Amino acid sequence: MTTTKDAASEHREDAVPTVPTTNEPTPANGVDLEEYRMNVPLWKRVWQHSLTQMFLLSVQSFCGPAISDAITGLGGGGLATPEVSNISNALRYALLAITCFLGAPIVNKLSVKWALVIGSMSWPIQGSAYYCNSKFGNQWYLILSGAIAGVGTGCWYVAEAGAIMTLAPSGARGKYLALWIVARNLGQLVGGAINLAKNNEKGVSGGISPDTYIAFVIIQCIAFPFAFMIAPFERVVRYDGSRILVSEALSTKMEIKRIAKTLSSKLIMLSGLWAFWSFFYTGTWTTYLGLYFSVRARALSSLISPFFCILGCFGLGFILDTKYLSQRRRAQVGLYTVIILNVGVYIWSIIMQTKFNRHNPGSIDWDDGLYASSFLPYFFVQTTGPLSQSYMYWLLSSFATDAQENVRNGAAFRGIEAVGQAVSYGINTKSQGNPLIGFCVTFALLGISVLPMIFLVNTTPDRIPADVIQEQQDIDHKKGADYV
Template sequence: MENPIQSSIAGNQIATYKPNLAVEHEDVHVDLTIDRERYKVETSRWRRIRQHSLTQMLFISIQAFCGPALSDAISGLGGGGLATPKTSNIRFALDQGVEAIVCLFGAVLVNIIGVKWSLVIGAASFPLLGASYYCNSQFENQWFLILTAPFTGIGFGFWNISEGAYVMSIAPEAKRGKYLALWIVSRNAGQLVGGAINLAKNSTKDAGGGIDPSTYIPFIIIEALALPFAFGICEMKDVVRSDGTKILILPKLKNFEELKYILKTYLSKIIYCSFLFIIWSYFYNGPWSTYLALYFSVRSRSLSSLISPFFCIIGCFGLGFILDLSNKNYSQRKRAQFGFWLIIFLNLLVYIWSLIIQIDFIRNNPGSIDWNDKKFLKSFLPYFFIQTTGPLAQVYTYWILSSFAESGQDNIRFSAALKAIQCVGNAIAFGVSAADSFPLTGMILNCSLMVACIPGMWYITSKTPDRIPADVIAEEMILERRIKMEDPGQKDALDQVHTREVATLA
């Protein structure tokens, strides 16, 4: 009989590292399945509700709503809502540069202090963003806007590593796409609130310029609400998925060993083949934010931050449904390939439209476009659609990386690498936007990145395993435990099988 692990991942040549299948079950930090009846009797209702994977996904999504979503909403004001976008672009570039450094080595610290406390550290830094823009807009002290950038970079770095690992790990295998869509939508739902605030404060202003300083006060309040929900997060080893399974958590490694595995992750084929795709999936923020700031009035920008996320919600859940299709005719690999080309095609259409509009604006400056201008609709729609096609690529990035994860720790390493690369892309995007007064350069770079990322991502999609390796390994561990309990004499035979598997996978 073919071994289930070998049949699933032995041919996978782009895994981060090969799991030590000889690890004794007693060393694994969690039981991989639960006795539902016993769990119900021995565990209080509140604790069961709190530990449920959907509850934890809602908790992490609320934090995403309060933190990254409002950060995107501020960015979506066009240059952070400032009268001139240059200072804001410098601030975002610095923030993203620091965050990239944190993400590069942060996985070691996250594994030491745990996911929960990393999220607490990150959530505590969220209000600094709104406060810095308020002080700049109210008191014109640009130094505070720049000074807080490293602190928010550190906080968001810790939070994003943990967030990414958490959302990739806690979802049941058959619902990963929908869970990831819920999370991405939460990020965009924050923009709905931010947009409503923006529009209420700035609806009577027709000219270009800075956002009303009082606009940032509700942002600060909402950002502060993330911290209580961060304290409600469980460590990954305590989460119980809706299908009754738990996350495979291998024993903690020594710091030096963890650094070695992080290095192996960064040097693995799955990371360097997806490197350009990850940068590309977030690169649009810089040029299109500058586009909005340069060519639209304050109230038009406020309206954009309100209505832009609506179609994104439909798109993300639509993609999640496609990625979760469970049919013999739609293997995980086929879903990965179809999802990839769908995203490329949709973004290509938006890029062509955006470039045509931008070239026309360079030739004939439209001034400050208000929502009652005839050219508003055709000028605004490219920005509207990029706010959907961009997040689709982000949902896909997390989904495809989690398809190769071999443990919960693996998702932490994947998340750290992903966020580090993402921050590099954002830093470059906002840096280019700060140096160039027109967004055309950034748009052209964005198009070039999309074309350049295709070969590497096509290779990854062609190697996508039919099942998540971590779940296959967990099932093998459960099977081994049962065999040992039923017939202890099988231990030697199983150890010989493990030795052969390790030799095959190494």
């Protein structure tokens, strides 16, 4: 693994960073905040603030991926049988993976903003396909929507991954990522509330009410206008006055070479198994809910499962942002925290499913005595899964040398992650499949990913290379100005 100094040297050789195109002054420590406040209108300062940009991304995460996950979290997409939903999701994540692997050159050419705009248009298509399937039994549209959502969401995910790893100041990355994770889970909470309001009658079997999907589609449409409000990275100002390091645009050929280099880098090679595992659980838990829970029990599960995640993600964020530990030590503490919590959840899940294999509980309702013990593993995995994601993006951003590299690293991680999801849904395409297989495979993947992650975490630099490079450029820029 290269050191911070080596990364900085390599970055200078490969590309000449651009000078921010704004009119605000750029002293040695970034932006002179006093002058910035005097010379720039309030609305523009609010728009350019890194926290505002993170909020805009979080709103999109709430309206798009979170609502999509909420539909998935209904168990088989809330349909009477989960087979077609699992096929659609398997196709979706297969194409999402391909798009992510090719996404960095696309996003760096289009810009983050326009990649988000394109991606935000795909979610209402997926939501409407679930409505058509539930209302009219239209299966081909549901499968086609999986393909469309795979490509569109792939563009959006690559842009989002680069943005969430780039926007935050070095001392607040954990909290910024927690905000993003909470937005993702609030979407599921709202989706669960809508679902529960429309599907609360006891004894109802089959799929959820078709009207539920209309409410989901309306929320998914809201992401589109917020995508237009994203600011270019070079205009973003963080609360400490620092700017984002943005390099000159590269040719498509050079971008493809860079993404190939990223995929073969130690960073991605060591984190690849973790990426494959990180969302592998979704396919199995979707099948688990569809097989063993009533409609209203699934609705209640999708409503209350995000609550603990909110506390957990901000707790991890404070650990990762603490000033009393070095960045490497924070990375180590964060990794072991996430691993221990996941191990506990998967042991519980395997024990529970083993009992179900011996005696099928039928359709569990929320007033059944078995509900609490069978639901709690799902409740906790909805926290440990996002914790694993939040931690990994924090770790990847610790190695970046500029914003574009965050996009490439995020694209590679998201691509591998999507492959894992595609395989997971592929395993669970049959509704009568045994979730125990999925639980055991997921647990095994966690086990084999731990050792490479320990090696990676032990090489975490003490400071983010991009910050070191930006500070040196600002100093050189000020020296040049003083000389003139």
